Amino acid sequence: MASVSVSLGERSYVIHIGSGLLAQLTALLGPVLTTKIVIISNDTIAPLFIEKVVQALPTFDVTQIIIPDGEVHKTVDQFNAIMTALLTKQVARDTTILALGGGVVGDMAGFVAATYQRGIPFIQVPTTLLAQVDSSVGGKTAVNHPLGKNMIGAFYQPNAVLIDTDTLASLPEKEFSAGMAEVIKYGIIYDLPFFVWLEENKCQIANRDQQALAFVIKRCCEIKAEIVSLDETEKGIRAILNLGHTFGHAIEAEMGFGEWLHGEAVAAGIILACEVAKREFNFSVSECRRIVDLLSYFKLPVAGPGDMVFDDYIKHMQHDKKVANNKIRFVIPTQIGHADITDTVKQSTLEAVLNR
């Protein structure tokens, strides 16, 4: 078992990573748990894991709220429905929300925890690769608005994250790949040796070798913890974690939330950012090729939807959270292992890249 610390003063917490951890919930998280726990999960994940979680909490008062699966349900309406359920069950402030599921469950349950009675304790138990390497760590919580992804939310740190790598065994191929887009992202923005390691171990990863996966998850959590500890609320460096996300969110919004998985849209977005980088920041053609190859190995898209053009992207990107001074800011790789944030990308470059 491994553990990674997220250092945020009084909001610090530990990420536990390993095989068979669901069964060890009480042993690992006992000190940070309240007696009363509400598990929020979805109707795909709950049948797989919720009994295991409940059994691992024998001395706790456990309630369940099951929501429908899918990004399309990450809405203010679903958020309000959870609030109604909590109030109907007379859930009080001395209760911990336990998010059991992927990114949608974690983002939504986190926003509920952040705002129910002005904030109650919160635990992340992510069950998808994407949630384990990215969304469960760092305290970003949100729901979508028809006019933009994650537009309503809060920075609200969990009290702990528990990652049981066994949950990945049943993860559908497509969702596993989507998680790999975020994994590869960490190599591109922050860690060349990790990127090289991914290239060299891609086969073991695709075969879901337990040791390889445990290393991947630990390294991603370490990188994210390091960046989040430097910049909790994304005033600066944290924004590099959004490589591929400005384009990716536009794809998700244009295609309708849930049509493209978040990770798939991010993969396409990473390549679009690489194309911009090639044209304006001397990003090397061969490094771009390596990124395309690695994403492709995991069957991820390396271009946006064929029928999406410049105007389709722009109308969504103008709502992006990184817009400042009326300029869209982009995360651009300068070489594998390093990324910069810029608001000087020329419109002609964007047109050339997005209209390809």
Place this chain on the structure above:
Amino acid sequence: MASVSVSLGERSYVIHIGSGLLAQLTALLGPVLTTKIVIISNDTIAPLFIEKVVQALPTFDVTQIIIPDGEVHKTVDQFNAIMTALLTKQVARDTTILALGGGVVGDMAGFVAATYQRGIPFIQVPTTLLAQVDSSVGGKTAVNHPLGKNMIGAFYQPNAVLIDTDTLASLPEKEFSAGMAEVIKYGIIYDLPFFVWLEENKCQIANRDQQALAFVIKRCCEIKAEIVSLDETEKGIRAILNLGHTFGHAIEAEMGFGEWLHGEAVAAGIILACEVAKREFNFSVSECRRIVDLLSYFKLPVAGPGDMVFDDYIKHMQHDKKVANNKIRFVIPTQIGHADITDTVKQSTLEAVLNR
């Protein structure tokens, strides 16, 4: 002009209090303002003051969002409507929300600022006595849920509070009185000399003497700042600020939000708490009498609605945010100038007090 500091580390801010301050917005708040400002106000307050505010921000890019007046609109639906307006106007993160109005506008605009794109800067410009002495200070933001008042919200501190005492000149009598319930509350829970001063100067206050009002507002803000600085997220002492609120919220919810003004319900709640205190905590009959007299002087109710009985109160109070370990916690005055928090009130006492 007076100023009061709220000391909360990097979330510290200043409350400016005085006559004619709306016109001095740029001079007083310039350093904490962004170039882009969205004023959120309601359709009662905006016609009175918004032009003055806009004129006081000549070099800023100012947008207005006007919502309907009243507690009944402090809902998730109205919150979502404001979010839609902000996204439609393509408001970016580098924008300050300026709440211009009473408690409803401040609570709602504050929750919008706390959650729009995970949080943007926020200024409070309260225009009612209640908002000036209480709700604009301390970072409590929220909307109501049909199952309970302020059940969805966040602790989110403003970057500054600007209180122009001139705005009270046009405040309807009933709303002025509602604010006085919170003013009197501060004396009861924390400051005997202030309570005595209120008794001695009640006539000047009722006549809205500028000097008396300025002193009242400053003293209330000082007390609130002191308590909030000790306990920002209400883990302990801050709860004493809720004297009368557990009963009061039950009255508001039972009667339908907006039927009883918040301050009116708090006044009745304070007396119900005094009645409990008399029976269980040796609170003196003569001090209770002085509180009844002072609230009555300002034409505030000193009993709950005639047709509300024990069961009506309990069904709402079970949802109260102060519930812990399944027990309702009450704020109880022990003598004028001091209050305690207790969860040991006997049911028979509550029945006797609430069924009177």
